[in-house]
Amino acid sequence: MSAASSSTPAPLTQLDRLEAESIHILREITSECAKPVMLYSIGKDSAVLLHLAKKAFYPGLPPFPLLHVDTTWKFQAMYAFRDEVVKRSGMDLIVHINQEGLRQGINPITHGSGVHTDIMKTQGLRQALDLHGFDAAFGGARRDEEKSRAKERIVSFRSASHRWDPKQQRPELWSLYNTRVHRGESLRVxxxxxxxxxDVWQYIYREQIPIVPLYLSAPRPVVERNGQLIMVDDDRLPLREGERPIERSVxxxxxxxxPLTGAVESTASTLPAIIQEMLLASTSERQGRLIDHDASASMEKKKQEGYF
Amino acid sequence: MASDLHTIETDIETFLDSYAKRDLLRFMTCGSVDDGKSTLIGRLLYESQQVFSDQLATLAKDSKAVGTRDGELDFALLVDGLAAEREQGITIDVAYRFFRTDRRKFIVADTPGHEQYTRNMVTGASTADLAILLVDARKGLLTQTRRHSYLVGLLGVRHVILAVNKMDLVAFDQTVFSTIAAEYRAFAAKVGVTDVTVIPVCAVDGDNVVQPSQRMDWYRGPTVLTFLETVDVTGTVTAQPLRLPVQYVSRPDADFRGFAGRIASGLLARGARVRMAPSGFETHIARIVTPEGDVESAREGRSVMVTLSDEVDVSRGDVIAAASAPVECAAQFEASVIWMHEEPLLQGRQYLVKIGTQLAAATIAPIKHKINVNTLEQLSAEKLELNEIGTCELVFDRPVPFDSYASNRALGGCILIDRLTNQTVGAALIHFALRRSQNIHWQALDVNRAVRGAQKGQTGCVLWLTGLSGSGKSTIANLVDKHLLALGKHSYVLDGDNVRHGLNKDLGFSAQDRVENIRRVAEVARLIADAGLITLVSFISPFRSERQMARTLVGAGEFFEVYVDTPLAVAEQRDVKGLYKKARAGQLQNFTGIDSPYEAPEQPEIHIDTTRLTPAEAALEIVACLTAAGMLAPESLKS
Structure with a gap:
């Protein structure tokens, strides 16, 4: 709110409108659902979501916990960042790891992105939601990310088995959200x-929201694989013959x-610089994620199975 | 766009500053599959440089595989999302798209055109400031153009672009264009669409989409994009009085009591005098709280947290309004209802209704008429089917704060939710309150149900026996009645067949009539229970919704659902009245269990399995349950 002094505040900019809408949604679901939770995946979208939640309930704390479904394969810098952010927020964090997957030794290197994501992330999330009986889970997904998400509702209904049926979605009019579910059913919001x-970057810039340093360029050890730069974050990444990590500014x-997330070569070490780079880049955001390369319309299939 | 690109390259911070200040236009596109709607959006995305190179590569690949343009870039494929739709080549849901130019950010709701997707179009229109309607220049105005215009007018979308597409197929003929334009303007005025801009385009080649067409130099108006960038949508909502529906009450500690909500209209200012609805209490806005410190004022669209000068009882669903223009409350309205579910809307059935931040129960009764959305004809109707629109009376279970939809979408639009399935089944737009509700008040009588019951040594209540025809409901009800009489209690039986001879003799057996049948009986049962009597209702009452309505009417503690559970085969074999035989022979229509459904109770208070209990045993069990529930003693004597 910038125009505090004048009697008629300035019209809302598009960023103001987005902020107001998101806060409205957060409050609406919190008011109507019995046990909401906010998924926290440490990335920039989660950072924005958490910031909005703090704003929505200020001066109180958001009346729900954070949930991190941990695949155990996040970058070290992400874990450090998560613990710091959570400590400062004053909110509770639940970390859930699919223990069954862990016992089976599921990992992205030997099992590939599809299996690893399914077991550690999709199954892990379902386990966590069932275990705690959450009836609504906030997530940071955006409609502009991928074609099947363009049709996703803001409040998306999931059956008791966590399935998303694109044909059974509730009509969503104005800003009136139908949050009613039967026992065992839930909402993804x-x-x-x-x-x-x-918008996400712009808002991070405007509100000075802390983000994981990995978004900014720095010299990091990487190997090149299938045309992607994979960072060697710890000794769990087996190097192939002839591969040697090289320091590159990424x-x-x-x-x-x-091991699933490719880095890009860059010298952008400030927020404006990375936004500039993003705007001038010619690839869309999800190309960095190996998961989408599996099949066309793959995201829709994953969503039906309960992937966020 | 071009100038943006330059600023991004040379001065990113200036770009960020300018981008942050841009405004937002939400628009929708409508038109049928063949009108080139997805192509137009795809074109807008492509030409405003929002398509990345990897997306282009996918597009080129997809165009060859499933495109409809002989392998050339098929822009529609940029937009059509879900796999099933891509295969069918049609858009079946609302998809939201985003793009920006150096002037604005845009959110596009892409909605399907067929009549069976009216609900999707209405969904898209509910948040749109502007609509682009496409017509094929060769075909001119079609039935669906009229339908779309009617919906756009009904939902209050203020601006319309009529894009006359496929001008290449009429040799860019100005006369064709002018005829369509004139015909459309005449029609649009009739459905309340006043701001119309007609543009000749050729979406596949991009003429007049972003760049002015060389091939139609006779056209001097704006291109589609130019118009989208410049149309004024600041609106008039700020000029209206303050409306702040309360979403959430914040009490982080004993000293702070804040009310959170999004300003639906007007200006919120510190110190302003406000009046609460429905309580009517007046106070002042004490603070507008933000993490960056308090602010003096905030305008329509903001999500805010306020405190009030006085300790006032305010809860979620209430509305904080300007004291000089307080918000009205009413329980009965005339409204347009748009039906969105395969199960039809039935008069008399109770639905949950969300209006603003308020959730209430409401009944639709009666339907004044439905609209033929193609001809705008008004037709009489008892029910509304999927995608039908009607003018109805909406009766809430209590007064709710509201504005007419025309003056404020946020307090005049509601969604209807089925109580059992939780599905969103319809939408309603409130036109005005019916004065009746303000003048008829429930008479609070000094001699009430408890007093009347106490006089008889009991508590008035309703025993609702439901089950298939021939399950034994009436036999059991009759026995319970006799037991109660023997115990010196006062009871009365409302029997389905008997009531149909009098009060309900005008009703048949269609789903609609069955709902009305139950509604009337539930109302009568409530009155009898209120008179202190133990009321036995013996009705097939096949639908859960109506039994739920009866339960709500009577009140939870005094309503006992008795499921007289007899398997269809057993009831049919008994066939006391010979009705099953007739139904099987096709002489009876809509017979429960045969060609009309019976929805068994999920959690009845009393479950009678007639294959295990004789009617006499069943009656004893029911009386035992009544005793246990304290109904055979006066209310005042219960602990």
């Missing part, structure tokens, strides 16, 4: 639905599990 990648456009 996307307060950032109408944000674009640029950054990440999206942050997933480390």
């Amino acid at each position: 996307f307060p950032l639905s109408n944000w674009t990648e640029l 950054r990440f456009r999206t942050l997933g599990c480390y």
Whole structure:
């Protein structure tokens, strides 16, 4: 709110509108659902979501916990950042790891992105939601990310088995959200639905929201694989014959599990510089994630199975 | 766009500053599959340089595989999302798209055109400031153009662009264009669409989409994009009085009591005098709280947290309004209802209604008429089917704060939710309150149900026996009645067949009539229970919704649902009245269990399995349950 002094405040900019809409959604679901939770995946979208939640309930704390479904393969810098952010927020954090997957030794290197994501992330999330009986989960997904997400509702209904049926979605009119569910059923709620990648960056810039340093360029050890730069974050990444990590100035456009997320070569070490780079780049955001390369319309299939 | 690109390259911070200050236009596109709607949006995305190179590569690949343009770039494929739709080549849901130019950010709701997707179009229109309607220049105005215009007018979308597409197929003929334009303007005025801009385009080649067409130099108006960038949508909502529906009450500690909500209209200012609805209490806005410190004022669209000068009882669903223009409350309205579910809307059935931040129960009764959305004809109707629109009376279970939809979408639009399935089944637009509700008040009588019951040594209540025809409901009800009489209690039986001879003799057996049948009986049962009597209702009452309505009417503690559970085969074998035989022979229509459904109770208070209990045993069990629930003693004597 900038125009505090004048009697008629300035018209809302598009960023103001997005903020107001997201806060409205957060409050609406919190008021109507019995046990909401906010998924926190440490990335920039989660950072914005958490910031909005703090704003929505200020001066109180958001009346729900954070949930991180941990695949155990996040970058070290992400874990450090998560613990710091949570400590400062004053909110509770639940970390859930699919223990069954862990016992089976599921990992992205031997099992590939599809299996690893399914077991550690999709199954892990379902386990966590069932275990705690959450009836609504906030997530940071945006409609501009991918074609099947363009049709996703802000409040998305999931059956008791967590399935998303694109044909059974509830009509969503005005800003009236139908939050009613039967026991065992749940809602996935996307307060950032109408944000674009640029809006997210712009808002982080305007509100000075802390983000994981991996988004900014720095010299990091990487190997080149299938045309992607994979960072060697710890000794779990087996090097192939002839591969030797080289220090290169790289950054990440999206942050997933480390062997699945490709880095881009860059010298952009400030927020404006990475926004500039993003706007001039000619690839869309999700290209950095190996997961989408599996099949056309793959995201729709994953969503039906309960992937966020 | 071009100038943006330059600023991004040379001075990113200036770009960020300018981008942050841009405004937002939400628009929708409508038109049928063949009118080139997705192509137009795809074109807008492509030409405003929002398509990345990897997306272009996918597009080129997809165009060859499933495109409809002989392998050339098929822009529609940029927009059509879900796999099933891509295969069918049609858009079946609302998809939201985003793009920006150096002037504005845009959110596009892409909605399907067929009549069976009216609900999707209405969904898209509910948040749109502007609509682009496409017509094929060769075909001119079609039935669906009229339908779309009617919906756009109904939902209050203020600006319309009529894009006359495929001008290449009429040799860019100005006369064709002018005829369509004139015909459309005449029609649009009739459905309340006043701001119309007609543009000749050729979406596949991009003429007049972003760049002015060389091939139609006779056209001097704006291109589609130019118009989208410049149309004024600041609106008039700020000039209206303050409306702040309360979403959430914040009490982080004993000293702070804040009310959170999004300003639906007007200006919120510190110190302003406000009046609460429905309580009517007046106070002042004490603070407008933000993490960056308090502010003096905030305008329409902001999500805010306020405190009030006085300790006032305010809860979620209430509305904080300007004291000089307080918000009205009413319980009965005339409204347009748009039906969105496969199960039809039935008069008399109770639905949950969300209006603003308020959730209430409401009944639709009666339907004044439905609209033929193609001809705008008014037709009489008892029910509304999927995608039908009607003018109805909406009766809430209590007064709710509201504005007419025309003056404020946020307090005049509601969604209807089925109580059992939780599905969003319809939408309603409030036109005005019916004065009746303000003048008829429930008479609070000194001699009430408890007093009347106490006089008889009991508590008035309703025993609702439901089950298939021939399940034994009436036999059991009759026995319970006799037991109660023997115990010196006062009871009365409302029997389905008997009531249909009098009060309900005008009703048949269609789903609609069955709902009305139950509604009337529930109302009568409530009155009898209120008179202190133990009321036995013996009705098939096949639908859960109506039994739920009866339960709500009577009140939870005094309503006992008795499921007289007899398997269809057993009831049919008994066939006391010979009705099953007739139904099987096709002589009876809509017979429950045969060609009309019976929805068994999920959690009845009393479950009678007639294959296990004789009617006499069943009656004893029911009386035992009544005793246990304290109904055979006066209310005042219960602990």
